[in-house]
Amino acid sequence: MPISATTTKTSPSNGSATVQPRDLRLAGIALATLLCVACASSTPPTATDTTADLATPGSVGMVDIRELVPDIDADIRYAGDDNFTGTRVDGYDAAKCYLLRPAAEALARLERELRPQGLRLRIFDCYRPERAVRQFVRWAADPRDQRTKAAYYPALEKGSLVPGYIADRSGHSKGATIDLTLLRCEDASPARCEALDMGTPFDFFDPRANTDHPHLDDAQRANRTRLRDAMARHGFENYPMEWWHYTFRLQPPPDTFHDVPIR
Numbered sequence: 001m002p003i004s005a006t007t008t009k010t011s012p013s014n015g016s017a018t019v020q021p022r023d024l025r026l027a028g029i030a031l032a033t034l035l036c037v038a039c040a041s042s043t044p045p046t047a048t049d050t051t052a053d054l055a056t057p058g059s060v061g062m063v064d065i066r067e068l069v070p071d072i073d074a075d076i077r078y079a080g081d082d083n084f085t086g087t088r089v090d091g092y093d094a095a096k097c098y099l100l101r102p103a104a105e106a107l108a109r110l111e112r113e114l115r116p117q118g119l120r121l122r123i124f125d126c127y128r129p130e131r132a133v134r135q136f137v138r139w140a141a142d143p144r145d146q147r148t149k150a151a152y153y154p155a156l157e158k159g160s161l162v163p164g165y166i167a168d169r170s171g172h173s174k175g176a177t178i179d180l181t182l183l184r185c186e187d188a189s190p191a192r193c194e195a196l197d198m199g200t201p202f203d204f205f206d207p208r209a210n211t212d213h214p215h216l217d218d219a220q221r222a223n224r225t226r227l228r229d230a231m232a233r234h235g236f237e238n239y240p241m242e243w244w245h246y247t248f249r250l251q252p253p254p255d256t257f258h259d260v261p262i263r
């Protein structure tokens, strides 16, 4: 896994990232490292370091899913204002889905399996820069902004959404996690598709979004099960709090959080 000033590594003990400057030989470098609170990097600068704004998802091992499936359906909600923050999110300079290559290849295999059944995937989010996660956390901590409450978290206080519904250190930043749903498509060109009823919309922060919530109707439960089974066949594990959130089981698991913008 490439490491740069744009990345932080997971602590083996508790699963969260820590700031651990390992090279304090040069006082100037150490000072720069300590001052770079926003970078939160565990690795000191090296000759190959670059700023987050110069690196690309490709340079840290990720691939645009449309290189593998050019016509996959994607509605990258954080690249616009149609999301729970009500604004375009930091780091989403383009509406693209980047994933580590093995995760992207697994997703492409699943899409190929689904199409003959009249089904397709719709992707909402993939790799998420850490600056986006920080924006989510700032949004959740600001009780004055309630513009999206009715649509996204009607029954909960926004301050309670972190970390269960919105992670303060997200697996999305490691490049193997994806938010998505299933579409049923008519065999036309271009395909005419409709999202399956999952019981809640994407990013509806509420117990009803829990994958096994008891008060779903039969069709909604079957649709969630269909998505979960399909994803499991291709190595993706569901997060029980959110029916749309899946992580690809990579060996060894990725341990690097990235803050490279999507463009």
Ligand SMILES: C[C@@H](N)C(=O)N[C@H](C)C(=O)O
Pocket (backbone or CB within 6 Å): 125, 163, 164, 165, 166, 167, 168, 169, 170, 171, 172, 179, 203, 242, 245
């Ligand atoms: C914010 C939502 N789409 C999501 O991905 N939630 C999980 C918990 C995360 O932020 O990693």
Ligand SMILES: [Zn+2]
Pocket (backbone or CB within 6 Å): 125, 172, 177, 178, 179, 244, 245, 246
């Ligand atoms: Zn997610």
